[in-house]
Amino acid sequence: MASFLTVTSATDPRLADYTRLRDVNLRRSLEAEHGLFLAEGEKVIRRAIAAGHPVRSLLMASRWTAPLADVLDSVDAPVYVADDATLEGVTGFPVHRGALASLERLPLPPLAAVLRDARRVLVLEDLVDHANVGSIFRCAAALGVDAIVLSPRCADPLYRRAVKVSMGAVFAIPYARMTNWHDDLGELRAAGFTLLALTPDQAATPMDKAAMGDRAALLLGSEGDGLTSHWLDEADERVCIPMSPGAMSAGVDSLNVTAAAAIACHALLRR
Amino acid sequence: MASFLTVTSATDPRLADYTRLRDVNLRRSLEAEHGLFLAEGEKVIRRAIAAGHPVRSLLMASRWTAPLADVLDSVDAPVYVADDATLEGVTGFPVHRGALASLERLPLPPLAAVLRDARRVLVLEDLVDHANVGSIFRCAAALGVDAIVLSPRCADPLYRRAVKVSMGAVFAIPYARMTNWHDDLGELRAAGFTLLALTPDQAATPMDKAAMGDRAALLLGSEGDGLTSHWLDEADERVCIPMSPGAMSAGVDSLNVTAAAAIACHALLRR
Known part of the structure; x- marks a missing residue:
């Protein structure tokens, strides 16, 4: 007591x-x-x-x-x-x-442990903003993502603002942190995950049409620059959320990372 | 000069x-x-x-x-x-x-003017948070929503923080403000819009499965309480974003309004 x-x-x-x-x-x-x-x-x-x-x-x-x-x-x-x-x-x-x-804090599980029974995972590369990390955890948990993998430099989900914005979802979804930014996507591929890289590039496959297979991992990049070219190259497929042609020509041509993550998670979980 | x-x-x-x-x-x-x-x-x-x-x-x-x-x-x-x-x-x-x-500021156009050529619109009821309003405008513009209608009490899209979060999308998408909260949805219905009320209620029709017809308006409620019962009753159909059953039982059972709006707008525009 x-x-x-x-x-x-x-x-x-x-x-x-x-x-x-x-x-x-x-x-x-x-x-x-x-x-x-x-x-x-x-x-x-x-x-x-x-x-x-x-x-x-x-x-x-x-x-x-x-x-x-x-x-x-x-x-x-x-x-x-x-x-x-x-x-x-x-x-x-x-x-x-x-x-x-x-x-x-508790020791984070190793990558292999959070992947073991997962079919649909998110992988966050170098997100900077704690509110965005919290928002993505909340959304992923609500929609049924099985686990989240963080790049070595991705913002901390247990930082106060991330915990708050997540409404506690950071305690509801298993997550691990990579130790090696360059090589650890290989561990997901070896575990049978199809790696889908989300990009604003409208030449990529629309997220709704992506082939996912039994296990799929959606890679999300940082707020400013998106995914690094190394991770884009490592992915099995580049996927996008189709934008309005009119909006593109008016210069309103991107979604913020939390809106893009919400739409992409919904597509990831629908199948 | x-x-x-x-x-x-x-x-x-x-x-x-x-x-x-x-x-x-x-x-x-x-x-x-x-x-x-x-x-x-x-x-x-x-x-x-x-x-x-x-x-x-x-x-x-x-x-x-x-x-x-x-x-x-x-x-x-x-x-x-x-x-x-x-x-x-x-x-x-x-x-x-x-x-x-x-x-x-410029005078806002009347409701009829923004509806005239629109096929897909959002209607925001009493949102309080300016960042949420800005975020929804950005997302709606990027995905191709034709117009936004605000309830009489909805937060101002030209408030500094809304303008900033929208990245200027408040200037890219036509919007009007209702003068009568109780009756003005009738004007949308008279113009042939199917009114879809977004709710967390999982007994509602999944957004992907909703019948939209040629013209559809998606109604989004305030951050805390969602849509009022009057607007829920006025709608032609209640729609929801399916949540993970596991998340529901863990109490992580809702999306924030901007994530929900992003997913719902994407579904609204796909067809």
């Missing part, structure tokens, strides 16, 4: 896990150093704990202790209770969802 | 159009009162001017006067040139895209 501790100072050292949530660089080093991540809001906290992440502590406004009572009963960690001004002083912005948890 | 004016004070009254861009409430009243809106970044400024919006003024770092030289030659408005610190002092945040334009 959790122990409740009232805190009244935003500089209380016991709240160090929650310091300055808007400072991306500070948070990256803090989270990496301690192997922690943050979950925000009742629903996401529940999902993170249900996924087996050990709880380091919780921090919340007193109004949240009752709705989370069953969770707090089940964990053995301090629960820091603070008023809204103290919360904002710690985090650097108003905490609308009123409850935060600091949790321990 | 534009006249160049160097400004060195963030409180210069000539820059009032650009004041405190992050203050949503201030901006809403300022923009409504003066019938103006802002475009950010070279590409979006070009699109806004090409769409016929008269220019009130421009504000930019000096490095942007050369890339925009042809535009500045063609407009008859003051061009305020400021250093980055002054720019940030005026707007309240670093202006990464380095160039802003204040433009005049």
